Amino acid sequence: MDNTTRYERLRERLQNGDLDRRKFLGLIGAAGAAYGLQTPFAKYANAQTVSQVRFDGWGGIVSEAFRKYAFDPYTAKTGVTVVDGTFPGGDEYLAQVRASQPGEYNIAHLSGVFDYARYHSFDLTSALNLDNIPNMSLVMPALTNAFAAVTPDSLSAVPYDYGSTGLAYNRKYISDEEMKEKGAKILIDAAHKGKIGGWSDWRTRVWYGALQTDQDPNHITDIEAVWDAVRQHRDLALKYWASGAELMSLLAEEEIHVTEGWSGRIYALQEQGHDIGYYDPPKGFGWQECLFVIKGSPMEACEELLNFMLDPATSIAVAEGQNYPPALDPTKVDLGAKIPTLPAFDPTGTLSGLTFADPGYWNGNEADWSETFSRVQRGY
Numbered sequence: 001m002d003n004t005t006r007y008e009r010l011r012e013r014l015q016n017g018d019l020d021r022r023k024f025l026g027l028i029g030a031a032g033a034a035y036g037l038q039t040p041f042a043k044y045a046n047a048q049t050v051s052q053v054r055f056d057g058w059g060g061i062v063s064e065a066f067r068k069y070a071f072d073p074y075t076a077k078t079g080v081t082v083v084d085g086t087f088p089g090g091d092e093y094l095a096q097v098r099a100s101q102p103g104e105y106n107i108a109h110l111s112g113v114f115d116y117a118r119y120h121s122f123d124l125t126s127a128l129n130l131d132n133i134p135n136m137s138l139v140m141p142a143l144t145n146a147f148a149a150v151t152p153d154s155l156s157a158v159p160y161d162y163g164s165t166g167l168a169y170n171r172k173y174i175s176d177e178e179m180k181e182k183g184a185k186i187l188i189d190a191a192h193k194g195k196i197g198g199w200s201d202w203r204t205r206v207w208y209g210a211l212q213t214d215q216d217p218n219h220i221t222d223i224e225a226v227w228d229a230v231r232q233h234r235d236l237a238l239k240y241w242a243s244g245a246e247l248m249s250l251l252a253e254e255e256i257h258v259t260e261g262w263s264g265r266i267y268a269l270q271e272q273g274h275d276i277g278y279y280d281p282p283k284g285f286g287w288q289e290c291l292f293v294i295k296g297s298p299m300e301a302c303e304e305l306l307n308f309m310l311d312p313a314t315s316i317a318v319a320e321g322q323n324y325p326p327a328l329d330p331t332k333v334d335l336g337a338k339i340p341t342l343p344a345f346d347p348t349g350t351l352s353g354l355t356f357a358d359p360g361y362w363n364g365n366e367a368d369w370s371e372t373f374s375r376v377q378r379g380y
Helices: 003-015 031-044 064-078 090-098 112-121 134-138 141-148 176-188 202-212 223-236 244-252 263-271 299-310 312-322 359-377
Strands: 024-028 052-058 081-087 107-111 157-170 196-199 237-241 258-262 276-279 284-293 354-356
Touching: 090 112, 107 112, 112 141, 112 284, 112 359, 134 299, 141 157, 141 284, 157 176, 157 244, 157 263, 157 299, 157 312, 176 202, 176 223, 176 258, 176 276, 196 202, 196 223, 196 244, 202 223, 202 284, 202 359, 223 237, 223 359, 237 244, 244 258, 244 263, 258 263, 263 276, 284 299, 299 312
Parallel strands: 024 052, 052 081, 196 237, 196 258, 284 354
Antiparallel strands: 107 284, 157 258, 157 276, 157 284
């Protein structure tokens, strides 16, 4: 049975009164959030108040490992049944939301301002009443400013964490000094041929191509030079990795010595005892994750959930579960002992060491650049 048929049957049962609406919590695209959410949510949920939680992820990220470390412990602790539905990819995920009835989906887990801008352009934007989200005052302005640049009159989402796509390297083969000296150009250094990795994502490849050609990723003046750098990387790399789990496996087993990687994933390797360094080069690729309230949703209920997510106790638990710093300003909130040790963490709360993508610029070039990268990836 396909997703559409399942959703139609569930909606029909709800409309007929066969199911108690209060016993369902739906988070779409929340596979990444679920890994951290299951810890704090389990403190409050039980089988008497919630009988089923649906995590709809995209891109195949609801894996067996994810089930082992997130879904199974959640079910064992709470007695709540977890239903796993996975969309084939990000575009299919967005299409499913656009095709839904108003209010059918309420909260989407978005990764970064790219997605926020896309949802806004598809007329899915709501208007949050920030008076109902008092914990928003604890959030770092550097994160909310990125959303306000898209919707200056109101916000439709709250950021709950941030991270970076920086450089990860095995210190057995690459020193801290070499990494800082070469920066992003280490990924096109022939001395490491066959031991280089990289994510098969056009945005990441173009961003790093810009850094490797000494250009501002938000204002590229020579795109052909960038594509040449992307080709250099392609020819020197062992392979492109397709998931965070594969990234960790390649580094842990020393199949590759250096790659760009997600900061939280690299911290997990460090926790496991692997001597993996992490470095954010100048104009490092920063991003934030958020919970976006879709137009037509019950606003007060959604705002209550968002405020809960930004409560310091919840935010810290999620951050510690995912290994990504919370959106909360560390100059206003004591974040405990672990969070200040996470890669990408900024004790000043300014996030001045990271660069966030200009959504208009990157989304405006998506069609052309993603198509070109697809050709480059195939060897052209």
